[in-house]
Amino acid sequence: MPELPEVETIRRTLMATPGLINKRITSVDLRWERTLASPSKQAFKTSIIGQKLKTIGRRGKYILFHLSLDSLVIHLRMSGDLRVETSDTPAAKHHRLMLDFESGYRLALNDTRKFGRVWLVNSTENLLAHLGPEPLEDTFTLQMFYNNLQKHRRQIKPLLLEQRFIAGIGNIYADEALHQAQVHPQTRSNMLNFEQAERLWRSIRDVLNEGIRRNGTSIDWIYRGGNFQNYLQVYQRTGKPCYRCNNEIVRIRVGQRGTHFCPHCQPVPEEL
DNA sequence: ACGAGCGCCTGTCGGC
C-alpha cells in the first residue's frame, strides 16, 4: 500500500498523537504470526515489553519506532495501516499486531492482506542496508541520479520501483513522476539524456513533496485523511483526458505492474 | 543484467 508520502504522513501523525511518545509498552498481542519477521515470538515479547517509545523515524517505506533499547521496524507493504485506539477497543478483524501502552492507548497494525512485516532489532543498519538514496534529502543529487541511470539498461519505471535504486517510490508516484517529466515508462534508463534526467529528478521530488503536503493518497478502502488522489494526473485515470494535452490516458503493463501514461506527452522512445 | 512468473493474502469489481 503506502509509499513514501503515506508512510511519512503516518509517521508525523503518530508522532503528534498523545499516548505513544515517551510511554512504555505494557503488553503485546501478535494475532498473525507471520507478521513478525524476527526475532521469535517469545524473544519479541520479552524484549519489547517495558521499553519506552522515544521517537519515530522513517527510511524509504519503513517506519522506525525507536525504543529505549531496540528499534521496532514496520513495513506496511500493500494493505497495512497503523491505528491508535484505546486499549479496551475490541480487536478489529484485520489487526495483526497490537501494542498496548501504559497510557491506555494501543498501536495496532491493521493489514488485510497480511503482507506487512515487523522486526525488532538492536540496530536498523543491517536491515536497511539495501536501500538506495532517500529522494528528498540533499544527498540525492541530480549528478548522482544521472550517473546511476547510466549504470543500468533497464526500463525506467521498474528501475524507479527498485528500492535499492531509490528508496520510497511505489506505483502511484512512479507513474506521476514520469508523466510530469514527460518520459515514457519503458525508456531505457541509460538512454535518458541529461535534460530528461533532470526533469525526472525534479519530478520525483515534486510529486513526493506534493504527496506529503496533501497528507498522502487515499484510495480504495483505506482512507486516512490524505487528498493527493484529487491531484493525480495519470494514476487510475485510464481513458480520461490528459490535463496537459487532452489526449486519452492509457494503461499498459510494465514489469508486471499496471502503468498509466499519456502517449502524447510521453512518446515512445526511438529504441522501442 | 534483465525481466517474466510466481508466491504471499484478502477483498472488490466486472463480465457472463
Add this chain to the structure above:
DNA sequence: TGCCGACAGGCGCTCG
C-alpha cells in the same frame, strides 16, 4: 445470483 478472472499503494525468490 453465482462463479471466475483480473486487479490491487509491495517485494523476495527462481529461472531462463
